[in-house]
Amino acid sequence: MMFYIAALSLIGIGLYVVLTKKNLVKVLIGISIADSGVNLLLISVGYLKNGTAPILEKGLNKPMVDPVPQALVLTAIVIGVATLALAMSVVIDVKRHFGTVELDKVIKMMRGGDNGDA
Amino acid sequence: MRLKYILAWIFVILFVGVVAYSLQTEVPFGHDLTKLAKYYVDNTARETGIPNFVTAIVVSYRGFDTLGEVTVLLLATLGVIGILPWEKHKKVKKAHPVLLWGIRIVFPIILLVGVYIVIHGHLTPGGGFQAGAVVASAFLLYMVSLSAHLDLESFAFTESIAGAGFALIGVAGIFAGGAFLYNFLPKGNLFDLFSGGIIPIVYILIGLKVSSELTEVVSHMMKGGAEQ
Amino acid sequence: MTLKFFDPMLMIGISLAIVFLMPIWRALGGKKLAWAVSVLLYAFNTLFMIGVSYRATLYPEGLIVKIGGFNPPFGIVLHVTFWGAVLSTFVWFVAFLSIMYASTRNDAEPAYVYYSLLTLIALGSTGMFLTGDIFNLFVFTEITALAAFGLSAFMKKKETAYATIKYIIMAEVASAFLLVAIALLYGKLGTLNMLDAHQTLKTVGMTGAMVLSVLFFLIGYGVEAEIFPLNLWAPDVYRYVPEEVIALFISGSSKAAAFAWLRMWVMVFGVPQKMLQVMLWIGIVTFAFAEVMAYSQKNFRRALGYASLGQAGLVFVAISLGSELALKAAFLLMLNHILSETILFYIAGNIGEDGAPANVRIPLVFGFLGAVSMPPFIGFWGKIFLFMALAKAGYWVMFVLIALFSIVEIAYMYKWFVSLYKGTGKMELVRSFSPIMLTLVSFAMWFLPLIPKAVNLLDIVIKPFIQKGVM
Amino acid sequence: MTIVNLLIYVLMGLMIVMAIIAAETKNLLSAAIFSGFISLVVSMLFVYLQAPDVAMAEAAIGAALSLAIILFAIKRTGEVEEK
The missing domain is CATH 1.20.5 (Single alpha-helices involved in coiled-coils or other helix-helix interfaces)
Incomplete structure (x- = not known):
């Protein structure tokens, strides 16, 4: 139970950052916190009480935890870092064009310099 | 507000x-374990011939996901190259000699750790992704401390050959056993270093690909893109 | 050569190997070789997918392709339906046209990266159309999404950077929700295979966790399927991103996300009646919002972008309704949308001061007729089927609303048509190739309702999705 | 309640506090560092949950490389969040 609450809290705080903050770097930090939370949630779903790690050892035969979520999370972690990198490079591009990474300022600049088609 | x-x-x-x-x-x-988990716990060792069940699932049962995942990393690399193109000629600062020697000692050790992790990926915790990340962080350390430039072209070649190798091993499975990524090599004895058929080979290719992709991503994040 | 040759995994594996080797092609022959390799690959894949589509008609419940030689649900499988195969054929065809179109571009540098991204968005969409595994679907969703981000920001302009970052943030939050949904589903059902999940769900029933899971899947796929209010990123992207990329967004990523929603909603969850009303209203609001916004636009590409959101709303309504007629409608609307909007976007990129180019007038007419679902086009049948399905299920309010906003759509499309038709400019030969080819395809599709076999074909399309609901 | 359990609860509490600080601080650098620490704590929790493979990956990728990417981005876009 505690693990579920902890993992979901991380996701929730990440969502809170996305909903309320305007700084793009900050928003992406929030998303990466939420990603950690998601990974923790998946692993907790696969936990078995008193289980051992899903690696066979010679002469040992104990109950194991669910290996499937672990495989999924391995994939999810790598996907997370890939999207983070791509998103951050777009943020750097935003900074290069607008001189700022505050989303509300960027929106204002877009509206201001628009050719009347907004 | x-x-x-x-x-x-x-x-x-x-x-x-x-x-x-x-x-x-x-x-x-x-x-309790789900239906899927019970099956894997009971049958993985027999069906794939390796003791690390997570590796078995990542590379064998769900190997297609892993192929997709290295593609995602490739996409991140491509996106970063597209958005922040690399500039070739920038000044390289001379590093302090102590730092230089420190790196020369630490760098091969980290690389060695990475190689160990990937080679034993099917026996002990760890594998291609973890090793890739470790090796990439070694290169990151190298770049940050010496502010040196890596020859990114060779990383791109490593990555492309490793990735194509993975995909083609999968295609070979279609012709050898009727299914993509079919494990067509002999599985050997459980717990042996040379066991598991194509699994260690694929995991080493994944390690090469992940490490070179992550290095490319990080170096582009660090220096790519012309400031205006 | 037997039909067994048309194994979609062969295509996916070879395409991936060729994309991975892209730096090598560039080193060997520069930009030209990279382009030629991609063109050949897309042409080959289009033909190959036609073969796969034909093969899929022989398996009414869908063709199961095992990967790694493991039986489902323990290994990943592809579940190739005729519907998915047809849509992937179109993705590769549009990709082929897009790369022909992009060959005249010299501002997309480095070019080999651009071509790889084009390949990967098509490949990711193909994977989403064909896979039969829920987590694999997520992986392909991410491939499609990342390729879309890369393409959308590729021009490194002020506007594209701004449009892309909004897209990325929404899609990233959506992917976190998707993973939570998968965690709920896996924890409860203990399987990741779609057909197996449906079987298990029948014994478990729609509990609270499953309702949450459906909602999170909706959020997860809603961003790319352009469902209100998750579609607010789209108008800017459609306004500023190059038209060959938009063509792939329309035929690839957005259709694939809608198809993924079809998979989850109809195939896995079995159209839970409790939530049906909510879904229908979401679709109707998407359609109404998009048409009203499109009506008030002063820029053609922006208007088209909103019109395209409206179409996505209609498709969403049809999918969520989930009856036989509604699914047929969804299939026809999807095809119609791909053909007509893609033609219009290709032309929209070449509109000068004096309207649309003169040498693409016939495609222009076709595009507009298709966009408002007029009689000769399959979109017309799609809309008729949708109306019939709504009437049959007794949703008269929605019937009237859709009819009303369809009239709004016809009004502004007519306005744009009149102002664009009289243009005198010319489109380059290579560039005009893409809209003309698409026009030929849609012309061929005119005759589809005339062939008696075609009615049969529609039954094959929806066969894998028609089953008894969970609730 | 054993010592290990207590330690785990403390770690989880610490993790959530760090997340809240990362969400509320105006200094992006410290937010980034805290997010790196969160990854580290999460990887410790993975060890407790018997997932050594994932713990290694999270420590190497989540805590080291993600942090590096965020830090490079901050270096190039500015350190302080306005408002």
Whole structure:
């Protein structure tokens, strides 16, 4: 139970950052916190009480935890870092064009310099 | 503006409460193994011939996901190259000699750790992704401390050959056993270093690909893109 | 050569190997070789997918392709339906046209990266159309999404950077929700295979966790399927991103996300009646919002972008309704949308001061007729089927609303048509190739309702999705 | 309640506090560092949950490389969040 609450809290705080903050770097930090939370949630779903790690050892035969979520999370972690990198490079591009990474300022600049088609 | 924060907090608390409640009532923490997990725990060692079940699932049962995942990393690399193109000629600062010697000693050790992790990926915890990340962080250390430039072209070649190797081993499976990524090599003895058929080979290719992709991504993030 | 040759995994594996080797092609022959390799690959894949589509008609419940030689649900499988195969054929065809179109571009540098991204968005969409595994679907969703981000920001302009970052943030939050949904589903059902999940769900029933899971899947796929209010990123992207990329967004990523929603909603969850009303209203609001916004636009590409959101709303309504007629409608609307909007976007990129180019007038007419679902086009049948399905299920309010906003759509499309038709400019030969080819395809599709076999074909399309609901 | 359990609860509490600080601080650098620490704590929790493979990956990728990417981005876009 505690693990579920902890993992979901991380996701929730990440969502809170996305909903309320305007700084793009900050928003992406929030998303990466939420990603950690998601990974923790998946692993907790696969936990078995008193289980051992899903690696066979010679002469040992104990109950194991669910290996499937672990495989999924391995994939999810790598996907997370890939999207983070791509998103951050777009943020750097935003900074290069607008001189700022505050989303509300960027929106204002877009509206201001628009050719009347907004 | 205060209202926005209060609403956001209410939303977050509701989200956490509702999801945690329904999870705990329907999928209690530490519940019994699912149907899928039972099957894997009982049959993995026999079907794939390796003791690390996570590796077995990542590379063999769900190998197609892993192929997709290295593609995602490739996409991140491509996106970063496209958005922040690499500039070739920048000044290289001369590093302090102590740092230089420190790196020369530490760098091969980290690389060695990475190689160990990937080679024993099917026996002990670890494998291609972890090793890739370790090797990439070694290169990161190298770049940051010496502010040196890596020859990214060779990383791109390593990555492309490793990736194509992975995909083509998969295609070879179609012709050898009728299914993509079919394990067509002899599986050997459980716990041996040379066992598991194509699994260690594929995991080494994944390690090469992940490490070179992550290095490319990080170096482009560090220096790519012309400032205006 | 037997039909067994048309194994979609062969295509996916070879395409991936060729994309991975892209730096090598560039080193060997520069930009030209990279382009030629991609063109050949897309042409080959289009033909190959036609073969796969034909093969899929022989398996009414869908063709199961095992990967790694493991039986489902323990290994990943592809579940190739005729519907998915047809849509992937179109993705590769549009990709082929897009790369022909892009060959005249010299501002997309480095070019080999651009071509790889084009390949990967098509490949990711193909994977989403064909896979039969829920987590694999997520992986392909991410491939499609990342390729879309890369393409959308590729021009490194002020506007594209701004449009892309909004897209990325929404899609990233959506992917976190998708993973939570998968965690709920896996924890409760203990399987990741779609057909197996449906079987298990029948014994478990729609509990609270499953309802949450459906909602999170909706959020997860809603961003790319352009469902209100998750579609607010789209108008800017459609306004500023190059038209060959938009063509792939329309035929690839957005259709694939809608198809993924079809998979989850109809195939896995079995159209839960409790939530049906909510879904229908979400679709109707998407359609109404998009048409009203499109009506008030002063820029053609922006208007088209909103019109395209409206179409996505209609498709969403049809999918969520989930009856036989509604699914047929969804299939026809999807095809119609791909053909007509893609033609219009290709032309929209070449509109000068004096309207649309003169040498693409016939495609222009076709595009507009298709966009408002006029009689000769399959979109017309799609809309008729949708109306019939709504009437049959007794949703008269929605019937009237859709009819009303369809009239709004016809009004502004007519306005744009009149102002664009009289243009005198010319489109380059290579560039005009893409809209003309698409026009030929849509012309061929005119005759589809005339062939008696075609009615049969529609039954094959929806066969894998028609089953008894969970609730 | 054993010592290990207590330690785990403390770690989880610490993790959530760090997340809240990362969400509320105006200094992006410290937010980034805290997010790196969160990854580290999460990887410790993975060890407790018997997932050594994932713990290694999270420590190497989540805590080291993600942090590096965020730090490079901050270096190039500015350190302080306005408002």
